Amino acid sequence: xxxxxxxxxxxxxxxxSETYCxxxxxxxxCASSERLEFESRFIEKYKLSKVEFKSDIxxxxxxxxxxxxxxxxxxxxLGDPRRLSGRNYLSAWxxxxxxxxxxxxxxxxxxxxxxxxxxxxNGNLEPFxxxxxxxxxxxRYFAWHPQxxxxxxxxxxxxxxxxxxxxxxTPLLRHREQKDIFDMAWKPYSLGxxxxxxxxxxxxxxxxxxxxxxxxxxxxxxVLEPHKGAISLAWHPSGIYLVSCSPNGNSVCVxxxxxxxxxxxxxxxxxxxxxxxxxxPAGTHVMLASTKGKLHIYDCDSWRSExxxxxxxxxxxxxxxxxxxxxxxxxxxxxxxxxxxxSLDSQLDQYVxxxxxxxxxxxxxxxxxxxxxxxxxxxIQSMCWDPRSQRLxxxxxEKRDIALFCTRLEPIVMATPVGFIRGEAGCTPLLMxxxxxxRDGALLAVAWSNNKLSYVPLIFNDRAPAVVH
Numbered sequence: 309x310x311x312x313x314x315x316x317x318x319x320x321x322x323x324x325s326e327t328y329c330x331x332x333x334x335x336x337x338c339a340s341s342e343r344l345e346f347e348s349r350f351i352e353k354y355k356l357s358k359v360e361f362k363s364d365i366x367x368x369x370x371x372x373x374x375x376x377x378x379x380x381x382x383x384x385x386l387g388d389p390r391r392l393s394g395r396n397y398l399s400a401w402x403x404x405x406x407x408x409x410x411x412x413x414x415x416x417x418x419x420x421x422x423x424x425x426x427x428x429x430n431g432n433l434e435p436f437x438x439x440x441x442x443x444x445x446x447x448r449y450f451a452w453h454p455q456x457x458x459x460x461x462x463x464x465x466x467x468x469x470x471x472x473x474x475x476x477x478t479p480l481l482r483h484r485e486q487k488d489i490f491d492m493a494w495k496p497y498s499l500g501x502x503x504x505x506x507x508x509x510x511x512x513x514x515x516x517x518x519x520x521x522x523x524x525x526x527x528x529x530x531v532l533e534p535h536k537g538a539i540s541l542a543w544h545p546s547g548i549y550l551v552s553c554s555p556n557g558n559s560v561c562v563x564x565x566x567x568x569x570x571x572x573x574x575x576x577x578x579x580x581x582x583x584x585x586x587x588x589p590a591g592t593h594v595m596l597a598s599t600k601g602k603l604h605i606y607d608c609d610s611w612r613s614e615x616x617x618x619x620x621x622x623x624x625x626x627x628x629x630x631x632x633x634x635x636x637x638x639x640x641x642x643x644x645x646x647x648x649x650x651s652l653d654s655q656l657d658q659y660v661x662x663x664x665x666x667x668x669x670x671x672x673x674x675x676x677x678x679x680x681x682x683x684x685x686x687x688i689q690s691m692c693w694d695p696r697s698q699r700l701x702x703x704x705x706e707k708r709d710i711a712l713f714c715t716r717l718e719p720i721v722m723a724t725p726v727g728f729i730r731g732e733a734g735c736t737p738l739l740m741x742x743x744x745x746x747r748d749g750a751l752l753a754v755a756w757s758n759n760k761l762s763y764v765p766l767i768f769n770d771r772a773p774a775v776v777h
Contacts, residue, residue: 309647309720312668312713314685317725319677320709327729330749330766333714335727350765354751357459357471357478359450359761433507436539436555436583436599437490439738439755440689440705446759447739451492453499454545454744458517459753460502461761462489468504472517479524485509485531493541493550503550505538510552512567533569535561540584544608545591553582555599560585583622588632589695593650593659595635597623603637605648607659614661625690630697634721636667638688643670645688645702647721668713668723670702684709684728694742694750699766701729701752703737710737710754712766729764731756 321327321337328343329336329350338346351358439448450461457473466489468481481504488507495501500515510532515524537556544551550563558581563569580600587594587608596604601619606612624640635648649662672686684707691702693715700713700723709728716722731737735756743751750766 309665309667310722311666312723312725314670314673314675314711314725317675317684317711318727319675319680320682320684320728320730322680323733326731327764329764330712330726330768332768333726335712335729337730340732347763350763354457354746355474356457356763357473359447359459359461359469359471432556433488433490433537433539438540438690441738441757442490445738445755445757447755447761448489449492450739450741450753450755450761451494451502452741452743452753453494454496456499456745457743458494458499460492460494462492462504466506468492468502468513470502470515475517477520477522479515479519479522481513481515481524481529483511483526483529483531486511490539491541493543495543495550496545496547498547501547503541503543505541505552508536509533510535510538510541510550530567532563532567540582540586542585542587542594544587545589551585551587551594553585553596555581555583557581560596584626586626586628588628588635588650589630590632592632593628593635595626595628597626597637605635605650605661610658612658616664625688625702627691627693627700629693629717630695631717634697634717636691636693636700637664638670638691640687643672643685643687644668645670645691645723649721667721668702670704670711682709685711689737690740692740692742692752694752694766695744696750698768699726699742699750699752701740701742703740706736708734708736710740729754731760731762732758734758735760 325337326340326343327335328338328346434442439445442448446464448462448464450459452459459471461469466487470479470481485508486504486506489504491505493503499517502513504511512530512532514528535552537554538552539555540553542551548565551560553560560582561569580598582596583599584597585594592608594606594608599622601621603616603619603623604613619639621639621641623637626637628635633650635650636645638645644666645668646664647667648664651660653660670685670688672683675682675684686704686707689703689705691700693700697717698715700715702711709730712726712729713723714726735758737754738757739755741753749768752764752766753761754764755761
């Protein structure tokens with residue numbers, strides 16, 4: 309199997325340019341202002357949702373602050389304290405100053421205690437979050453609906469906004485148990501069912517896209533029995549059951565369509581838990597990645613498993629091809645993407661699995677063009693494969709650029725670099741995911757470290773050869 313490398317990739321554009329689309333194998337770049345104009349037209353054409361970070365999303369009750377500030381302001385209206393008479397100075401100015409000082413000191417003290425408690429509560433799960441800046445980023449996670457353009461976005465304040473395609477109403481989901489969101493998953497073939505993995509539980513929201521309500525009540529959700537520390541969720545592609553896993557326990561929880569707990573699968577990884585679960589698109593297999601360097605792929609019919617146990621470190625990123633015949637994964641300590649081929653042996657009447665073969669070498673390279681020099685690649689942060697299995701996006705730890713590969717499955721699995729997707733200067737990609745039903749090629753959504761979510765349309769003919777230069 310040929311191993312691809314970033315050395316054969318076209319060099320990225322100048323630092324002040326951004327990627328706005330792909331056109332038949334060529335990535336196109338422009339200035340930031342021009343990209344925003346293009347994205348606005350693109351959003352309108354395909355009836356997508358514009359996700360913007362707004363400071364009022366994080367609004368808290370500051371009436372006490374405003375009360376004391378107004379007291380201070382009203383006192384200050386009496387004049388400069390150096391010009392006040394002794395009586396006014398003692399009765400007005402010092403009272404406002406002292407109250408504000410006491411209030412700010414008390415507030416800062418309790419804010420520090422809350423921050424310490426949050427660190428203690430989330431410190432064991434944060435390293436397993438899919439978002440590398442989970443604690444500080446405004447967008448903690450987002451999820452496309454597999455059959456529509458509906459988009460759910462989880463914010464830092466534990467609110468979830470649901471963006472329906474072509475709808476003016478954007479519901480805000482909030483629940484007292486919905487704290488510290490790590491993952492979300494839409495139920496297939498059910499437009500309004502969303503599972504949210506939180507620190508202490510899993511919440512299932514049942515939404516009506518035609519409702520005019522912007523704040524669904526708690527009656528619209530169901531809190532599953534406690535599964536603390538659920539870090540990853542996955543619905544079976546038919547929606548018949550939901551699977552969740554946690555790095556804190558050595559079991560995987562399964563719920564049926566009626567949200568009744570079916571049972572647990574005890575981990576074979578000793579005392580290690582799981583960090584990720586993912587079904588193949590056809591629902592024939594499910595992947596489970598442990599926290600201690602083991603990878604399991606289960607046959608969903610017989611529940612026999614194939615295990616890769618001699619991995620030096622944990623699986624950092626993984627994804628399935630659109631037909632479920634190829635599984636890609638990358639380790640946290642190696643700049644390499646491996647592939648596993650899955651096929652059905654008709655004589656044995658069971659699935660067989662190939663050895664893990666290196667497919668892409670993402671070791672850091674130095675590319676030069678027009679006097680500029682870039683250091684690109686390195687250890688892999690995340691990757692995703694479009695439903696047609698023709699575009700693979702790979703992001704790297706603490707790097708600005710996303711590597712884009714053109715892929716094909718037949719006659720053998722191959723990947724060819726297309727180029728690098730980049731956002732605004734100084735920003736790094738945190739999360740990315742492909743739209744499930746984009747008709748003109750593939751649509752990549754990226755959440756950046758500057759609290760923005762952008763769309764990168766990859767326009768290509770899926771009947772054309774899948775390898776390009």
